[in-house]
Amino acid sequence: MSPALRVVVYRPDAEGGRRVRCDGEILGRALGPADLLEFLRRSGLDPDNVRLDDPLLIEWRGGGPTVWSPDTGEE
Template identity: 45%
Template sequence: MAEVPIVVHPAIEQGGRAVVVRNEVAGLAHCDREVVEFLRRVGLPLSDDILDDPVWVEWRGGRAHDYEAA
């Protein structure tokens, strides 16, 4: 299986999730809007459903779109 270009890591204790784009840390996101902004900055094609597309995004630990620590 090919590696997905975007990985959203588990939420940290203070809230927020690290976002890695093409093996480079893009930043710490606290909402979907921030993830999309990181993707825009690196020039990835954006669509309304990119964050729910497993070809593009792997959500690790916790539920997708949840940015609070458990």
């Protein structure tokens, strides 16, 4: 895993999708962990070696890796 790579997963939208950026580039809208892992794979990471709770790799906004619904109550 590249320590320089920085992923931001934004809070869930009204449909539960989460916008994903990697190093400032929009990768897409993930509807669940499988989508996120696919985006990371396309960015050059091995999904088998990615921990979704790794704060050095992923910044979660509006809930962590288990939050995929719109009403989290978090900003």
